[in-house]
Amino acid sequence: AQSVAQPEDQVNVAEGNPLTVKCTYSVSGNPYLFWYVQYPNRGLQFLLKYITGDNLVKGSYGFEAEFNKSQTSFHLKKPSALVSDSALYFCAVRAANQAGTALIFGKGTTLSVSS
Amino acid sequence: DGGITQSPKYLFRKEGQNVTLSCEQNLNHDAMYWYRQDPGQGLRLIYYSQIVNDFQKGDIAEGYSVSREKKESFPLTVTSAQKNPTAFYLCASSGQGGRNVLTFGAGSRLTVL
Numbered sequence: 641a642q643s644v645a646q647p648e649d650q651v652n653v654a655e656g657n658p659l660t661v662k663c664t665y666s667v668s669g670n671p672y673l674f675w676y677v678q679y680p681n682r683g684l685q686f687l688l689k690y691i692t693g694d695n696l697v698k699g700s701y702g703f704e705a706e707f708n709k710s711q712t713s714f715h716l717k718k719p720s721a722l723v724s725d726s727a728l729y730f731c732a733v734r735a736a737n738q739a740g741t742a743l744i745f746g747k748g749t750t751l752s753v754s755s
Numbered sequence: 756d757g758g759i760t761q762s763p764k765y766l767f768r769k770e771g772q773n774v775t776l777s778c779e780q781n782l783n784h785d786a787m788y789w790y791r792q793d794p795g796q797g798l799r800l801i802y803y804s805q806i807v808n809d810f811q812k813g814d815i816a817e818g819y820s821v822s823r824e825k826k827e828s829f830p831l832t833v834t835s836a837q838k839n840p841t842a843f844y845l846c847a848s849s850g851q852g853g854r855n856v857l858t859f860g861a862g863s864r865l866t867v868l
Contacts, residue, residue: 672854681862683845683860683862684857686782738853744798744800
């Protein structure tokens with residue numbers, strides 16, 4: 641069975657400092673991995689995805705994520721946090737050999753950036 | 756502009772009533788999905804459809820029903836059998852294939868009085 645774990649319910653960081661939001665996954669075979677962001681009472685917005693190739697993926701708003709196959713992780717990072725980055729972040733996974741299935745989401749991590 | 760429209764944005768229901776949430780997309784996407792969001796529980800899959808006239812149950816399908824008569828539309832009915840229906844409901848769509856990104860609607864918040 642596929643699953644995603646986001647071990648931190650909340651991450652607090654000061655503006656200008658680097659941020660990391662953690663994600664680990666479990667799938668059979670190779671994964672397709674995604675990060676989404678959600679602002680209050682809104683739908684989810686796509687940030688970035690890993691399909692294949694370079695382990696470091698760059699996405700929207702200066703975010704990036706590093707795929708680590710041995711650790712089954714796909715942590716979201718940003719070198720310098722902004723107050724406007726404060727939101728709820730979701731990691732999601734789908735097994736590459738199960739293209740007809742839906743994305744499985746983690747429980748989400750609330751990012752709070754203080755000024 | 757292409758996108759997904761969910762309606763209504765807010766809905767109040769009395770216990771024992773069925774309600775239907777609308778989801779329409781003009782992205783020409785084949786696949787559509789319904790997720791339920793509760794605080795601290797992330798998104799849980801209710802139903803999904805890869806093609807017209809076909810759909811599959813997700814992890815929490817009990818008490819819900821769907822139809823997919825048109826490519827653009829995937830309405831969700833929350834029946835009186837759903838024991839705890841108060842939640843935020845999100846509809847999404849994507850192209851065929853596992854690499855495709857899901858595009859989400861703005862959501863519908865259902866409150867049972």
